[in-house]
Amino acid sequence: MTTVDRILPTEEAQELLGLATELADGELAPRVAEFESRGEFPRELLRTLGRSGLLGLPYPESAGGAEQPYEVYLQVLEVLASRWLAVAEAVSVHTLACFPVAAYGSDKLRGMLPELIGGELLGAYCLSEPQGGSDAAALATRAVRDGEEYVVSGTKAWITHAGVADFYNIFCRTGGPGPGGISCLLADAATPGIVPQAREKTMGLRSSPVAQIAFDDARVPADRLVGPEGVGFRIAMQALDSGRLGIAACAVGLAQAALDYATGYARERNQFGRPIIAFQGLGFLLADMATQVAAARALTLAAARLRDAGRPYSVEAAKAKVFATDTAMKVTTDAVQVLGGSGYVADHPVERYMREAKVLQIVEGTNQIQRLVISRSLSRD
Known part of the structure; x- marks a missing residue:
C-alpha cells in the first residue's frame, strides 16, 4: 500500500486515522474477498467500527460522535474504501442517514442521536x-x-x-x-x-x-x-451535499487501491528481461493514474474544508463527486489493463475494483446531475 502524505489538523485526528488503518488492515482486508463472493453483509464489522467511534466522526461529542472536521472524516472513509468499498459506503450511508435528525430533529429526536450514531443501530x-x-x-x-x-x-x-x-x-x-x-x-x-x-x-x-x-x-x-x-426536500438536498463528499472519498480510496495493486504488479512482472513498469507506455499510464488520484483527493478535501469553515460548498461537492468517481472508473479500468489477462480474472482484485467503481458514478446523484449543478452555477452571476 502506497503511503499517502497526509496533513491532519490535530494529534487526535492522526490517532483516529491510525485506528482506521489498523482496523482496515486487520479486520476488513482479510475478509473482503470472502464476503463479496458470498454476497454477505458484514454487519458485525459495522458494529466494530461503531464501537471504535468511526460511525459518528463528524457529529458532536454531546450526540455520541467524535466531533471531527469533515476533512478528517473523509480521509478515514478513504482508508476504509481502499480495503473494502462496501464497508466504506456503509459508513457513508449511515452518516448520511443520521444527518436529518442531527440537523433538523426536535429535541426529542436529537435525544436519540447517541443511539443512532453509536454503532449498534444502522x-x-x-x-x-x-x-x-x-x-x-x-x-x-x-x-x-x-x-x-x-x-x-x-x-x-x-x-x-x-x-x-x-x-x-x-x-x-x-x-x-x-x-x-x-x-x-x-x-x-x-x-x-x-x-x-x-x-x-x-x-x-x-x-x-x-x-x-x-x-x-x-x-x-x-x-x-x-x-x-x-x-423534507431541503433536508434531502443538504444531506446529499455531504453524502457526495462521502462518495468522492470512497472513490479516491478505491482508485488508490487499484493504483497500488497495479503498481506492485508492474514492479514484479518481468517481460523482455525487465519489470514491465520500466516500459514507457506502461510507466506513463501509471503516472497518469497516480496524478489523477492525487488530484481527486485534493479536490475532495478542498470541498470538505469549505464545509468545515461554514462556507457554501454544494457546487464544490458536485465537482469533487464527479471528478473523483470518474477518476475511479478510469483508474480501475487502467489497472485491469496493466495486469493484462490477469486483470480479467478474479484471482486479482482489480476486476472487482472496476465493477465497484461504476456504481460510484451513479449513487448520491448521477454524474450527469452533478454536471447540471455545476453548469447552472456557471450561468449565474
Missing part, C-alpha cells in the same frame, strides 16, 4: 423511487396524518441497507406537488408495513444489500416527523 436513506431517481422532487410515496400517526404508502428503490438497517429516513409527500409538499419521517425498521423486497443482483458491491422497500400503510408516530412538514 441507518438507511429512502429517497429514490422506481419512477423517479434523479427527479427527487416528483416522489410519490405519501404520508397521511391520522391522529398521532402518519400512514405511509408507496415504494422506494435502490435503498442501501434495505432489510438490514435498524432505522429508515423516509422522504414522503405530506402536501401538494413539488418540493414544498415533501416531508421527512424517521421510522424504526421493525414498523409493521415496512417491507423490504428481494435484493437486487448488482454488478459490484455484492456484500452491500440494495433493494426496494414497500410501505404498506406503515404507521409512523407523528413525533417522528423530522423538522416541520414541507422541509
